[in-house]
């Protein structure tokens with residue numbers, strides 16, 4: 035059994051932002067993450083010959099002054115840059131990959147990856163947590179998994195279950211594809227909400243990427259929901275046909291086509307407050323699903339939780 039004052043479940047933007055703020059205030063939070071690395075839905079997949087694909091979040095914008103200052107700090111350290119995607123909007127990306135943002139937040143934090151928390155229970159000293167055969171105990175527990183996973187963890191009988199279950203997240207099937215250099219590149223990015231491929235981006239056009247002609251294409255929520263359980267090689271084949279049609283590429287020139295399934299990708303209905311907490315003030319639930327399906331919202335949620343925890347002491 036390992037004891038910590040604060041345990042955070044999830045090393046996405048919300049969990050890491052919260053951990054960072056608590057660490058800056060002198061706490062030593064322990065972050066438990068089921069994935070192999072940090073970042074959650076800001077994710078960069080490596081492939082052969084130095085190819086990388088941002089197969090989760092594509093870019094981030096800064097609406098609030100606070101988030102803009104945070105991004106500028108990362109920009110100065112080389113972890114983010116403006117991406118000119120032809121949209122005339124100021125869009126930032128992580129460099130050399132979107133997950134640089136998460137790596138920046140996670141630096142020096144105690145993050146244990148490859149640990150899926152499968153059980154939490156309130157106890158006299160706070161919370162007991164189980165992840166496979168590992169057990170942890172803490173005074174305050176912060177859960178930043180997507181809403182359906184958070185609901186499952188707290189359980190149907192918990193007073194916050196109904197509220198958490200009110201958040202709706204849509205799935206997204208995503209294609210990562212690479213073509214021979216002689217193939218067309220008709221645009222940098224394209225958003226067409228009514229097309230099956232609602233988003234297409236020339237991923238290799240982002241600053242700091244080393245390969246060429248690498249594309250990411252996302253299917254819209256309806257198509258993704260209908261094919262969510264289909265085998266990924268079949269999804270990749272279907273999405274590749276569509277992508278070739280949209281960019282005018284010859285399918286035989288595609289030498290890489292891999293699909294990824296995001297079961298909980300984009301927030302359709304948020305709960306409308308930055309986080310939730312229980313009556314004992316020792317359980318906090320947060321993430322983008324509280325506010326909006328955006329990196330900035332996940333960041334705001336994580337910060338708001340940290341603020342509340344620090345206030346309570």
Ligand SMILES: Cc1cc2nc3c(=O)[nH]c(=O)nc-3n(C[C@H](O)[C@H](O)[C@H](O)COP(=O)(O)OP(=O)(O)OC[C@H]3O[C@@H](n4cnc5c(N)ncnc54)[C@H](O)[C@@H]3O)c2cc1C
Nearest residue numbers: 044046047048068074075091092151179321322328329332
């Ligand atoms: C395809 C796609 C495209 C997107 N495009 C954009 C975009 O262009 N711009 C933008 O701003 N946003 C975009 N988003 C949304 C953005 O990625 C999210 O808003 C943000 O990353 C959410 O951060 P989070 O920390 O709230 O959640 P997550 O990133 O989901 O982090 C939650 C973490 O909890 C972990 N976890 C879950 N359950 C457990 C458990 N039981 N035990 C341990 N760990 C657990 C998960 O593995 C994950 O790492 C996109 C998302 C997707 C999927």
